[in-house]
Amino acid sequence: MSDLIHYEDFEVGAVADLGTRAVVRDEVIAFARDFDPQPFHVDDAAAKASMFGGLIASGWHTCAMVMRLMVDSQLSRTASLGSPGVDSLRWLQPVRPDDTIRARVTVLDKRRSASRPTLGLVRFRWEVENQRGEPVLTMESTGMIAVRDPGAPL
Amino acid sequence: MSDLIHYEDFEVGAVADLGTRAVVRDEVIAFARDFDPQPFHVDDAAAKASMFGGLIASGWHTCAMVMRLMVDSQLSRTASLGSPGVDSLRWLQPVRPDDTIRARVTVLDKRRSASRPTLGLVRFRWEVENQRGEPVLTMESTGMIAVRDPGAPL
DSSP: OTTSBOGGGOOTTOEEEEEEEEOOHHHHHHHHHHHOOOHHHHOHHHHHHSTTSSOOOOHHHHHHHHHHHHHHHTGGGBOBOOOSEEEEEEEOSOOOTTOEEEEEEEEEEEEEOSSOTTEEEEEEEEEEEOTTSOEEEEEEEEEEEEOSOTTSOO | OTTSBOGGGOOTTOEEEEEEEEOOHHHHHHHHHHHOOOHHHHOHHHHHHSTTSSOOOOHHHHHHHHHHHHHHHTGGGBOBOOOSEEEEEEEOSOOOTTOEEEEEEEEEEEEEOSSOTTEEEEEEEEEEEOTTSOEEEEEEEEEEEEOSOTTSOO
16 A cells, blocks of 8 residues: 555645647447437538538546546556546537547645545546647546545644 | 427427436446546456445446437437537446446426527436435536427517
């Protein structure tokens, strides 16, 4: 456990680049068939005729892809205990097959849990852009992170 | 198009039951392997040793499952044009394999877009509970819905 990133290691204001992910057409369609089968997510002709002018990824798929970047880049090495929620999630531009998205997170603030001394709450601002530098998604999330030294004063 | 539910058809205060979905263990693990491979989502032993006491679904998977209920129940018959975002998303309780979740949406408010007369914005409150009636997820989303009669005064 001691090698893991703990609550104490997060610095307010720190920015982390989570890297990039290619948006794959078959994955866009597969995700949408499972979870969001609206015509502009699964049907080329309908998508072309829609206001989007072509197939776009489900917004939930974009969230999921970005989550994977966060896990690979950071949470897999963190004493992560899940999340109570997300605020101000915005899908700003369509995400399309063959786009490449890049995500960045900034630590907005952090606090120890008053009721559970083993737990810290870290708030992140997420910014996701496409290969043209256009913002496609922003949100603010809270992560529950284990405290390395729960005996330390709150 | 005329058979579809349009912006005009949404009534503020209306509540819709979106029905239920069984949470399937293999799907929980498959989703998490793709998008959120944290130990408590993919690894039985690690999940059992965690504060969750067993495998839980990725919060993004819960969102995706609930989205599918919304599409099947309502959006597939609606002139839906996507969503600009979600506020106050809260994962209130773990969602576990073999749970059955039920979702309900309430129309909070609605307005025509000032800049795009063909478009209406409808805000929904989502409430999701498990088979014991415990709330597991709440959020507020905005849907973009085509206006049936764009010539009508705003």
